[in-house]
Amino acid sequence: MFAVIKTGGKQYRVAADDKITVMTLEGQPGDKITFGEVLMLVDGESTKVGAPLLAGATVAAEIVEQARGPKVIAFKKRRRKNSKRKRGHRQDLTIVRITGIHA
DSSP states (O other): OEEEEEETTEEEEEETTOEEEEEOOSSOTTOEEEEOOEEEEEETTEEEEOSSSOTTOEEEEEEEEEEEOOOEEEEEEETTTTEEEEEEEOOEEEEEEEEEEEO
16 A cells, blocks of 8 residues: 655655655654645555545654755856855755555
């Protein structure tokens, strides 16, 4: 059994006991959260597709860790103008363990 959920502007295919990395969610490690935006649910042979969401379907999860992504360097140089800029960025992320899918 797996589901397709939407969070942080992205879609994820999840099953029970999966660990996924999503955009920052409020909460501390160990907190329980639920994802209400379920787009598709597959249970063996039956497939349910929402238009756009499935009514009454939720995915339960637990926050494992609040983490940060790798450093991304944005370097801009304008040739022959003695002008350059270097900026770094690290995205805040949340690691989540899926505990159950409820139809």
